[in-house]
Amino acid sequence: MSRRTSPVIPGFGLTLGYTLVYLGLLVLIPLGAMFVHAAQLTWSDFWAIVSAPRVLAALKLSFGTAFVAALINGLIGTLLAWVLVRYRFSGRRIIDAMIDLPFALPTAVAGIALTALYAPSGLVGQFASDLGFKIAYTPLGITLALTFVTLPFVVRTVQPVLADIPREVEEAAACLGARPLQVFRHVLLPALLPAWLTGFALAFARGVGEYGSVIFIAGNMPMKTEILPLLIMVKLDQYDYTGATAIGVLMLVVSFVLLLLVNLLQRRIETP
Amino acid sequence: MSSITAVTSAKAHGNANAARCGHALGRNLLIIGAWLVFALFLLLPLYMVLSEALKQGLGVFFTAILEPDAIAALKLTLLAVAISVPLNLLFGVAAAWCVSKYEFRGKSLLVTLIDLPFSVSPVIAGLIYVLLFGAQGFFGEWLQDRDIQIVFAVPGIVLATLFVTVPFVARELIPLMQEQGTQEEEAARLLGANGWQMFWYVTVPNIKWGLIYGVVLCTARAMGEFGAVSVVSGHIRGYTNTLPLHVEILYNEYNHVAAFSVASLLLALALCILLLKQWSEARLARLQSNAAEE
Amino acid sequence: MSIEIRNVSKRFGAFQVLNDINLDIRSGELVALLGPSGCGKTTLLRIIAGLESPDQGSIVFHGEDVSGHDVRDRNVGFVFQHYALFRHMTVFDNVAFGLRMKPKRERPSETQIAAKVHELLGMVQLDWLADRYPEQLSGGQRQRIALARALAVEPKILLLDEPFGALDAKVRKELRRWLARLHEEINLTSVFVTHDQEEAMEVADRIVVMNKGVIEQIGHPGEVYEQPASDFVYHFLGDSNRLQLGDEGHILFRPHEVSLAREPLAEHRRAEVRDIRPLGAITRVTLKVEGQGELIEAEVVKSHASLLGLQRGDPLYFRPAAGSLRSAS
Numbered sequence: 001m002s003r004r005t006s007p008v009i010p011g012f013g014l015t016l017g018y019t020l021v022y023l024g025l026l027v028l029i030p031l032g033a034m035f036v037h038a039a040q041l042t043w044s045d046f047w048a049i050v051s052a053p054r055v056l057a058a059l060k061l062s063f064g065t066a067f068v069a070a071l072i073n074g075l076i077g078t079l080l081a082w083v084l085v086r087y088r089f090s091g092r093r094i095i096d097a098m099i100d101l102p103f104a105l106p107t108a109v110a111g112i113a114l115t116a117l118y119a120p121s122g123l124v125g126q127f128a129s130d131l132g133f134k135i136a137y138t139p140l141g142i143t144l145a146l147t148f149v150t151l152p153f154v155v156r157t158v159q160p161v162l163a164d165i166p167r168e169v170e171e172a173a174a175c176l177g178a179r180p181l182q183v184f185r186h187v188l189l190p191a192l193l194p195a196w197l198t199g200f201a202l203a204f205a206r207g208v209g210e211y212g213s214v215i216f217i218a219g220n221m222p223m224k225t226e227i228l229p230l231l232i233m234v235k236l237d238q239y240d241y242t243g244a245t246a247i248g249v250l251m252l253v254v255s256f257v258l259l260l261l262v263n264l265l266q267r268r269i270e271t272p
Numbered sequence: 273m274s275s276i277t278a279v280t281s282a283k284a285h286g287n288a289n290a291a292r293c294g295h296a297l298g299r300n301l302l303i304i305g306a307w308l309v310f311a312l313f314l315l316l317p318l319y320m321v322l323s324e325a326l327k328q329g330l331g332v333f334f335t336a337i338l339e340p341d342a343i344a345a346l347k348l349t350l351l352a353v354a355i356s357v358p359l360n361l362l363f364g365v366a367a368a369w370c371v372s373k374y375e376f377r378g379k380s381l382l383v384t385l386i387d388l389p390f391s392v393s394p395v396i397a398g399l400i401y402v403l404l405f406g407a408q409g410f411f412g413e414w415l416q417d418r419d420i421q422i423v424f425a426v427p428g429i430v431l432a433t434l435f436v437t438v439p440f441v442a443r444e445l446i447p448l449m450q451e452q453g454t455q456e457e458e459a460a461r462l463l464g465a466n467g468w469q470m471f472w473y474v475t476v477p478n479i480k481w482g483l484i485y486g487v488v489l490c491t492a493r494a495m496g497e498f499g500a501v502s503v504v505s506g507h508i509r510g511y512t513n514t515l516p517l518h519v520e521i522l523y524n525e526y527n528h529v530a531a532f533s534v535a536s537l538l539l540a541l542a543l544c545i546l547l548l549k550q551w552s553e554a555r556l557a558r559l560q561s562n563a564a565e566e
Numbered sequence: 567m568s569i570e571i572r573n574v575s576k577r578f579g580a581f582q583v584l585n586d587i588n589l590d591i592r593s594g595e596l597v598a599l600l601g602p603s604g605c606g607k608t609t610l611l612r613i614i615a616g617l618e619s620p621d622q623g624s625i626v627f628h629g630e631d632v633s634g635h636d637v638r639d640r641n642v643g644f645v646f647q648h649y650a651l652f653r654h655m656t657v658f659d660n661v662a663f664g665l666r667m668k669p670k671r672e673r674p675s676e677t678q679i680a681a682k683v684h685e686l687l688g689m690v691q692l693d694w695l696a697d698r699y700p701e702q703l704s705g706g707q708r709q710r711i712a713l714a715r716a717l718a719v720e721p722k723i724l725l726l727d728e729p730f731g732a733l734d735a736k737v738r739k740e741l742r743r744w745l746a747r748l749h750e751e752i753n754l755t756s757v758f759v760t761h762d763q764e765e766a767m768e769v770a771d772r773i774v775v776m777n778k779g780v781i782e783q784i785g786h787p788g789e790v791y792e793q794p795a796s797d798f799v800y801h802f803l804g805d806s807n808r809l810q811l812g813d814e815g816h817i818l819f820r821p822h823e824v825s826l827a828r829e830p831l832a833e834h835r836r837a838e839v840r841d842i843r844p845l846g847a848i849t850r851v852t853l854k855v856e857g858q859g860e861l862i863e864a865e866v867v868k869s870h871a872s873l874l875g876l877q878r879g880d881p882l883y884f885r886p887a888a889g890s891l892r893s894a895s
Contacts (some may be wrong), residue, residue, distance in 0.1 A: 009457050028385070113317040208393065230397050
């Protein structure tokens with residue numbers, strides 16, 4: 001039986017106070033400062049900044065590549081989670097441990113490694129060159145980099161849920177005449193979807209904000225391969241703090257709206 | 273690719289039913305798919321870092337990582353880790369304590385706020401400190417009058433690192449402590465333990481592995497943070513450069529071998545972290561399965 | 567040490583868990599707080615221990631108001647429902663914990679602690695488990711270790727929350743008798759919470775029947791069974807039948823308090839046999855009475871004359887035994 005607040009466990013005031021002060025000083029006040037700074041702009045000024053073609057191009061690129069990368073991860077992440085949970089094979093433990101590599105590896109290292117791999121002269125890039133297309137310095141390269149850094153999200157959210165689904169459920173479905181794909185479609189998918197969406201949303205949010213792994217492979221051509229975080233960087237280098245702030249606010253707002261939508265979608269799925 | 277043939281011939285434990293029903297082909301295809309993803313996506317970049325680093329031999333490699341600027345960058349990275357990890361550890365324990373041991377209004381909002389830094393772009397994490405402490409920032413003049421530099425200096429780097437690593441320990445501890453409940457703590461109090469004794473002798477041993485796991489993740493991120501640190505760093509060699517920033521500078525100077533040499537140093541650290549993570553995770557899983565049996 | 571509970575009330579949000587509870591427990595008594603889940607019995611136990619503070623009222627130990635005392639100063643032994651053994655400590659360290667937490671000047675030496683721990687482990691007959699961890703013990707063993715741990719600090723009062731709740735039926739019966747014997751030996755004032763009336767009847771000197779935050783009845787096991795103060799107590803302390811009497815209300819009687827006959831007899835009601843279940847020494851007959859949906863169960867010895875050749879669908883005449891009746895409107 002879960003109990004309510006017990007008066008004999010000390011430290012409530014101390015820990016809550018410390019938590020709030022720490023979060024306030026380090027996270028909330030600085031983030032608030034950005035919004036205060038943005039509030040000094042009039043609506044038309046703000047609009048002028050964020051509707052500039054270069055910003056819109058970067059916005060489309062950032063959200064578009066992050067979305068595609070999250071989708072790709074939705075597929076291969078589910079594949080990896082499935083294989084790791086359901087099958088016992090040699091190398092399983094190594095793969096399982098290495099899934100988290102993109103979280104442990106500094107993003108700059110990932111960035112230069114992927115660039116070296118996918119540049120026209122690189123190990124993989126040269127094949128693409130032979131076939132007449134480029135990977136690095138195009139949106140394709142950005143998508144690949146984002147797919148790499150966000151790879152663990154879907155695997156790690158789907159894996160525990162999949163492990164918890166009792167085998168009997170599938171066996172019962174099979175006994176009722178469902179074929180393997182039908183079992184997956186009608187039994188497993190609905191159970192996995194909320195976790196899958198969580199992983200997708202995490203990967204997406206991380207992809208939109210990602211900087212280190214992308215800037216090396218992106219080529220950073222304005223209007224073509226310039227991502228939003230880089231554009232903030234460019235504005236800062238030009239001491240255009242207002243422009244940087246406006247883009248920052250835009251990014252946060254769009255991200256939160258999208259995450260909210262995913263959240264709502266998730267709730268609809270969970271409560272049919 | 274001898275490993276793949278080994279895979280296909282491997283027997284399925286506890287999955288004999290599925291195999292008997294004739295899904296062995298599908299199963300093997302899926303396993304091969306997982307191996308391909310693993311090899312192409314995860315192993316190839318690793319191989320790339322090492323091969324580029326050692327392209328011109330070990331001598332060049334060691335020169336690159338023992339160069340004074342690289343050592344200074346390593347020192348600064350370690351400093352950022354040494355400050356941000358303990359502070360976020362303390363924060364994580366305090367936050368998990370108040371969230372898991374008590375009921376209060378606004379608790380779920382607090383949990384959301386703790387996770388907030390995860391959904392903020394690291395570049396924005398840097399930007400907000402520039403807006404606060406930069407020359408044109410809210411406290412810019414005040415700081416300038418007193419000759420205190422935060423942005424484009426070490427304090428800024430530490431602050432940005434702190435921001436992006438805030439949630440790690442708390443996130444690991446909150447579910448663990450919620451699951452463990454408060455009865456052991458109550459029992460300790462009834463047996464005469466005071467608050468600190470209860471915390472040290474009962475709570476800490478119970479959350480030890482979750483704590484280590486959170487610290488490992490926090491360290492990984494603190495060590496590798498790039499975007500946030502890049503904004504607040506002045507990119508001054510030997511002074512405000514962390515290891516990842518040093519990699520960037522070398523790379524942009526077309527000094528690829530040196531860049532990849534330093535990168536392989538970070539890679540080695542990342543692999544150590546993965547090992548530590550694996551180990552603490554295994555201990556944590558054992559602990560939880562024991563708790564679940566009760 | 568006696569316990570007095572005076573006017574204790576407790577509310578969780580909108581839910582009134584305890585409503586003006588008054589209860590006196592004499593020194594050396596073994597009292598059961600009996601009631602269905604959610605009746606407030608566990609909350610009352612936790613308030614006595616000091617794990618929960620009452621909104622109103624006070625707790626008095628041996629004439630001293632301890633309401634304001636910290637949980638550590640109440641000198642209460644508490645056994646949790648799921649034992650709350652420290653999972654990272656050995657059995658030995660679990661039992662020694664309370665002694666080691668004492669302030670330096672009162673703390674016994676490690677040799678004294680070891681002697682005391684082994685004495686307690688001997689008393690609960692588990693001395694050979696000293697080096698094990700809680701996860702390596704069975705439920706019954708954990709329960710006894712939790713008891714040894716609680717007794718190590720020599721409490722004046724022992725409180726147990728559903729002490730047998732998590733055990734299987736056989737172990738539960740053994741431990742029940744063992745606990746009653748142990749209580750005789752060490753003679754502590756003890757209070758335990760249970761939802762199992764059989765357990766309360768078998769172990770306790772007195773039973774406090776609780777429902778919806780109030781005390782329904784306090785009495786010896788025989789008293790609450792024979793002279794229940796309310797319909798609730800009657801129902802809760804054993805199987806019962808309700809026989810409707812038209813406008814006059816109904817009467818309650820227990821299945822074994824019944825007279826059965828194959829032929830119509832004075833004051834006997836006619837019923838139809840729905841089911842016959844031989845249950846060893848007794849046989850249970852389920853009866854359907856005209857004008858009442860609720861079935862009546864009657865239990866008689868298996869050699870009872872009325873059972874001879876009895877079939878489902880046969881008519882049978884019954885009368886609640888005199889003296890067992892409880893009328894209510």
